[in-house]
Amino acid sequence: MSSQLKWKFVFILVFVLLCIFGIVGMPDFPTSGAQVKQNLANRIKLGLDLKGGSHLVLQVQLQEAIGQRCDTTIDDLKRQLHDKNIGFGEIRRVDDTHILVRDVDPTTSGQLRDLVNNQFTDWIMSPAAGETNGYLMAMKASVVADVRKQTMDQALETITRRINGLGLTEPTIAFTGRGDDEILVQLPGEDDPTRAKAVIQAGGQLALQRVADDQPYPSEPAALAAHGGVLPPGTVIVSGKPDSSSSQAGEQVFWLLDRAPIITGQDLKGADPEPSTDSPGQYDVLFHLSSSAAARFGPFTAANIQHRMAIVLDHQVYSAPVIQSRIDDNGRITGNFSQDSARDLALVLRAGALPASIKYLEERTVGPSLGADSIREGVQASVGSLIVVMIFLVIYYRLSGVNAVVALILNLLILVAFMAYAGAVLTLPGIAGVVLTIGMGVDSNVLVFERIREELRSGKAPASAVDVGFSRAFLTIIDTHITTLVSAAFLFLFGTGPVKGFAITLTIGLLANLFTSIYVSRAIFDLHLSRMERQAALSI
Amino acid sequence: MEFFKGVNVDWMGKTKYFVSVSVILLVIGWVSVARNHWSLQYGIDFRGGTLVYVRFSGPPPIDKIRKGLADAGLGNSTIQQISDISNASSKNDVVIGLEQKTQGDESLDAGKQAIVDILQKTFGTDSSGKPDFNSASVSALAAYLTQKDPLALGTSAGDRYNQLAQRLIDARDKDHGGIVTNFDELKGADGATPAVLSVLSGGFSLGNFTIRNVEIVGPKVGAQLRTQAFRATMYALLGMLVYIAFRFEWVYGAAAVIAVFHDVLITLGFFSLFHYEISLTVIAALLTLVGYSMNDTIVIFDRVRENLRLMRRESFTEIVNKSINQTLSRTILTSGLTFLTVLVLYLMGGEVLRAFSFAMVVGVVVGTYSSFGIAAPIVVVWSKYTGGKGVAVRAGSAAEKRVVATARR
Secondary structure (H helix, E strand, C coil), rough: CHHHHHHHHHHHHHHHHHHHHHHHHCCCCCCCCCHHHHHHHHHHCCCCHHHEEEEEEEEHHHHHHHHHHHHHHHHHHHHHHHHHHCCCCEEEEEEEEEEEEEEHHHHHHHHHHHHHHHCCCCCCEEEEECCCCCCEEEEEEHHHHHCCCCCCCCHHHHHHHHHHHHHHCCCEECCCCCCCCEEEEEEECCCCCHHHHHHHCCCCCEEEEEECCCCCCCCCCHHHHHCCCCCCCCCEHHHCCCCCCCCCCCCCCCCEEEECCCEEHHHEEEEEEEEEECCCCEEEEEEECHHHHHHHHHHHHHHCCCEEEEEEEECCECCCCCCCCCCCCCCEEEEECCHHHHHHHHHHHHHHHCCCCCEEEEEEECCCCHHHHHHHHHHCCCCCCHHHHHHHHHHHHHHHHHHHHHHHHHHHHHHHHHHHHHEEEECHHHHHHHHHHHHHHHHHHHHHHHHHHHHHCCCCCCCHHHHHHHHHHHHHHHHHHHHHHHHHHHHHCCCHHHHHHHHHHHHHHHHHHHHHHHHHHHHHHHHHHHHHHCCCCCCC | CCCCCCCCCCCCHHHHHHHHHHHHHHHHHHHHHHHHCCCCCCCCCHHHHEEEEECCCCCCCCCHHHHHHHHHCCCCCCCECCCCCCCCHHHEEEEEEEEECCCCCCCCHHHHHHHHHHHHHHHHHCCCCCCCCHHHCCCHHHHHHHCCCCCCHHHCCCCHHHHHHHHHHHHHHHHCCCCCCCHHHHCCCCCHHHHHHHHHHHHHHHCEEEEEEEEEEEEEEHHHHHHHHHHHHHHHHHHHHHHHHHHHCCCHHHHHHHHHHHHHHHHHHHHHHHCCCCHHHHHHHHHHHHHHHHHCCCCCCHHHHHHHCCCCCCHHHHHHHHHHHHHHHHHHHHHHHHHHHHHHHHCCCCCCCCHHHHHHHHHHHHHHHHHHHHHHHHHHHHHHHCCCCCCCCCCCHHHHCCCCCHHCC
């Protein structure tokens, strides 16, 4: 055997060993069959459809965040116009990104324009069509885009913190890349996502607001009526959470609160569930304030003893206890919570409030029994197709068939090793891709062998026939791989999880096939030829 | 052993037979599409909706389920029994489907929750009120075992009950398909002593159903996926057209693309005929088919081009026939082997992949014969129509230089 051939085989052997190590692992070199299986299971990442788990797609309601910006601007604008004595009739929100200021006093309209240009740089003001002395403010497109991006980033961070707080294994939380407002959450091994969904979707907006009147009202009109039909400046009416300690006997009540909160969720340093002091068997959530917040909270409580303070969660009053003494840095949310709900609420508060609400668009859960079945059936099909192909090759091409079988097995070995090294995810369609690799990969060998047979028929000697066979078939092999690879590329770009898995295994399988059917097969032929007698026929 | 020694068939003469076969296949398939109001059966990926796959411990009581659903106001749901030929334990599986209503304020999983509630009420809990082991989670089981401490581990229990719970649940899911009808079935699990099993039977009942799989797709996502699938297909076809136009003449490209369209149309028709739904993985199969069918066509065109150079005296039709005969061995072998492998996939690959493998099975057969039955005849007819000997490769063109280079080797 020539030294060049020897080196070829050394290279192939080293390559094979690398692959085997990739699959069954090292340094803890396995010693038993069960451990091999375990190592294999650890090194190949399984997709949700094989492992079981949940796949959620959520949509962040970005319009809410933009609308909020709009509302804050309106409040700000009203205050500024009052301070600067700029007369106007009405400021109205037209939609999420447009504000209409009507009946502006013509003598002060210049001041209004200056004010907007200097202070409200996110907006562009122009005269409103069809309105005398009316102006339309439009949010700049770049600002809208910024708000959208910031809201998405914040939502992603908050959701990530919340899910990490749940202690699940290896969750995936990322933008889907499909719309600019969608987030993908994958929870492997979690086949009942109910708790996770509740935690993700919870608003988590906490606010402590002073109660303006010490008694609740049975309805909104009743609350207004007590103040002459007009809402006192700086206050807001908030409904109480039904069945909470703020409502009496399960009826809906309304509280008149100071609009500006003393404490918000951002002031929290921590939150924990604790057994309730007054209702045994139930839980409360105890929260701790940061020192800067405590510096505000202490004086506030000291100045408001015997008055009520409302604890508002997601725009509903959970409780409105009377302040008995000065409190500096903690508070208690009571609400007839079970241990689980208290634990989850504490988690949500620690992670922070969502900047906008969330809607679920897609939910898929695969139970572990289905996952196990899928793995078994996929492996069955792969082994079955491998056996069928192997039998055919050996019968049809005799010894050369064995050559093809070796190339095929090596092909699969490389495929699995690559998946293990690259951490690529194996899905059920991915296993189908393995089966297709087996079927399509054999094509390369067939092309070469048929050409060799043709050359032998036309009278060439074995060595020369092999040579011509491989070189003639080379371009055609490349050609036939390219079209399938183009398909796989598009599937990878446009596909979702399982389909991507298919594209990956098919691509890697076909690329590995190029190596095994050209380089390795040729090396085996050369080895056989170098050992053959001069006049012997090639077994093909 | 060799199948195709010295084959000499007049393929182009038989064109009319091939085309009639194509027409018959197309008509059969699309008659069934027409009977379905000219719409293809889309799966949940594209349609939206809710699907809940349930496995029962015995023959599924479909009427009871139907009544339970109707009572809860879900009378328009569909219940279908699944039979998976590759998996014997699936004979008691049922899939319950709900149409996608326009998603207003109602949460996405309202339908699923309703179905699960009905199932729980009808089949889950027995009169003892004990929780159902078949729906229990690892944490619930671990908590219970830690509390009861059947292995008398006391304070040194640590993580061991968590691991034991995981092993018991794994045994339930992987070895028994998700439902256990008797706690003794768990004996094989590592650490499941009789004490453990008796503690389990004291604290858990055995419901006779388990939920295997849930898919809920909202309307927005459904529309998005439809667009994505369409775009992927169009771009792939365009890419291939460009590639073939670059390698050969444009008429070869057109012929190949027409053949591929023909393949996809027949496959879709058969989908409708056999009542398979078109899901995302089916689109993946169709795209793979497109690539595969192009393969076959390219191999024949390659030979035609080589022979155009070598065979100066024969007519174009004869050249094409010769080319097909020369490559026949390789074509039949490859297609045959690929067909065998996807047939194995269809039979043994499980229910989830069934539609995918069906598309591949039909597609491989149709894709192969469309190369010599549709694509090659188109090129021949075009050459007869433009007169002269075949589609000559333009002298001095880049394509001719490549042909010369190949022939010289």
